Amino acid sequence: MYKLDLPIDHKEAAAIERRRKLEEDRKSRIFNPKFRTIGVDPEALEQQHRDRSQREELEKRREHAFAADAVRSDKLSMLLQQRQERDIRELNMAMNDFRTLHQQPQGRREWDLYDPDGKKKDKPARISDDDPRCGIASLQKFDGEDLNMENRLRYQQDQTRDWALRQMDDKKRAQEDMEKANRLYELKMRELDQRSGEAPAGGGRQADRHPEPTE
Numbered sequence: 001m002y003k004l005d006l007p008i009d010h011k012e013a014a015a016i017e018r019r020r021k022l023e024e025d026r027k028s029r030i031f032n033p034k035f036r037t038i039g040v041d042p043e044a045l046e047q048q049h050r051d052r053s054q055r056e057e058l059e060k061r062r063e064h065a066f067a068a069d070a071v072r073s074d075k076l077s078m079l080l081q082q083r084q085e086r087d088i089r090e091l092n093m094a095m096n097d098f099r100t101l102h103q104q105p106q107g108r109r110e111w112d113l114y115d116p117d118g119k120k121k122d123k124p125a126r127i128s129d130d131d132p133r134c135g136i137a138s139l140q141k142f143d144g145e146d147l148n149m150e151n152r153l154r155y156q157q158d159q160t161r162d163w164a165l166r167q168m169d170d171k172k173r174a175q176e177d178m179e180k181a182n183r184l185y186e187l188k189m190r191e192l193d194q195r196s197g198e199a200p201a202g203g204g205r206q207a208d209r210h211p212e213p214t215e
Contacts, residue, residue, distance in 0.1 A: 087192050102177050
């Protein structure tokens with residue numbers, strides 16, 4: 001009438017057996033006078049206390065880890081800032097040295113216009129009859145008195161050519177100096193980038209062993 005050879009579900013049977021065992025353990029605790037306390041389960045309270053202690057300890061460890069990481073980050077930031085400030089000071093010193101050596105006011109083309117000692121260096125209005133500075137408007141020399149006009153013009157042409165060559169040389173030298181300064185600046189910036197890239201790894205390992213004092 002009834003079919004009794006049904007297949008056994010091992011998972012369900014194991015679950016039922018586990019629940020039955022837990023129920024028996026609970027009954028043994030409740031009905032055992034040695035462990036029974038009215039309204040209180042000592043083992044459950046002890047487990048709750050252990051769980052709470054573990055959570056508090058874990059939270060403390062996390063807070064300490066976060067604090068240590070913040071301290072390492074602050075030290076690393078201060079170190080990088082100090083290195084950057086030092087590199088900027090060195091770069092400014094190099095630029096000032098370059099200006100001192102290659103950009104003096106006396107080397108400018110217009111220096112004779114605002115030279116404070118220009119009046120002391122000036123020559124008299126006319127030194128001799130052959131003075132090339134004495135033109136028509138100078139009232140120092142008049143028509144018929146200029147006997148060296150050809151030589152004076154040749155001298156002026158030579159002087160103009162010399163000035164042009166000198167200006168070309170100065171411009172070329174200034175360009176070479178500027179290229180050299182730019183190369184030095186690029187090398188310095190590349191070294192700063194390399195130091196910034198190496199600082200986090202080195203700083204982190206040193207901070208794990210001993211806190212590194214700031215500079």
